[in-house]
Amino acid sequence: MIIIDLTPNTRFSLTLPLRQCRLSECYTHSTLCWEDIRMKKKIFLVLLLTITFGVFADEYELQNVPIDYIGTYIPVEMEKYLKEYMAYEKALQKCHKSNYDILILKDNICYSQERFGDGHAVKSENFERWSFNTKENEKYIIDENKKVYRRITDNNDECYEIYARVVLSILFSDAMHNKNIKVEGSKITIYGEEYEFDISPFYIADDEVLYMSGRILKIDGVSANLYGTESTGKWAVKRTDEIIQTVPLFYWDDSNYPEIDLEKYKTSKKDLKLLRNLVYAKHGYHFKSEELNNIFSEFDWYAVNLNFSEDDFSSKEKELLKRIKKYESKLK
Secondary structure, eight states, rough: EEEEEEETTEEEEOOOOHHHHEETEEEEESSOOOHHHHHHHHHHHHHHHHHHHHHHHHHHSSSSGGGOEEEEEEEEOOOOOHHHHHHHHHHHHHHHHOOOEEEEEOSSSEESTTTEEEEEEEOOHHHHTOOOETTTEEEEEEOTTTTTEEEESGGGHHHHHHHHHHHHHHHHTTGGGGGTTTETTTTEEETTTEEOOSSOOOOTTTEEEEEEEEEEEEHHHEEEEHHHEEEEETTEEEEEEEEEEEEOOOOOGGGTTTOOOOOOTTTTHHHHHHHHHHHHHHOOOSSSHHHHHHHEEEETTTOTTOOOGGGGGGHHHHHHHHHHHHHHTTOO
């Protein structure tokens, strides 16, 4: 009897009966003729492949996938960390510890990735512990560890490009309103130069936004700089001192305006000046300074208001200006 262990819980046995056969005019009760050996090998291989395929198919083949939930999903925590850190590599590293990096759900299988360098399928036993939810017309998956994922598209053919676009839409949330910056899928155009964002992570510093087309984008106060790079390993790069492009007012958390965290800007005269004039720009002030006029004119939300008045400032805006002037006075 031959016994083959396929998995810890699966055992396959094949019994080869002893029989009388002819081999060079010799008869033996314990020796199989070569024809019989070849035939039994073929049978054995067919059975082995059939059983092996069945074992692995059952392990990853999904049953009762809700059709309405087919699509590509991003971890909700990934979106949270991107907004918190404004750094792709740092957010991915943090999220990867307890989440699938991505879920690509099809009608009978679900694929994922290990830091977008090693693809794999989700085991059916894990899938059976998932739940599905719809909230405010958004589709969500709750996995076996109670981690939540939001559907970003029902089109799995462009799943990675759409994932990249979601990431970039968060990291460039304020900058995308700059007329000189355009995000299309995984491509970013910055002042006429096009860059490609690769979702496969490169090992860059935690305070750097992302790596794209041989460049590193790093936030510097409310603005950002695009730096040159040099390789330090197969998947690792570091920025050089060469600044390729400066992006003014790259990020100031506009979604929470005018509640801006001034602590990280309080030691920079340049940043405080931009934030102080940001309040005026939001109300359409026509700047006499050519520098300020050029900066704010780049944004699609800026329009000159001929009836501008400081009386239109909200109480929170007035409080913000008061705090900015206080910090500025300490730097004189």
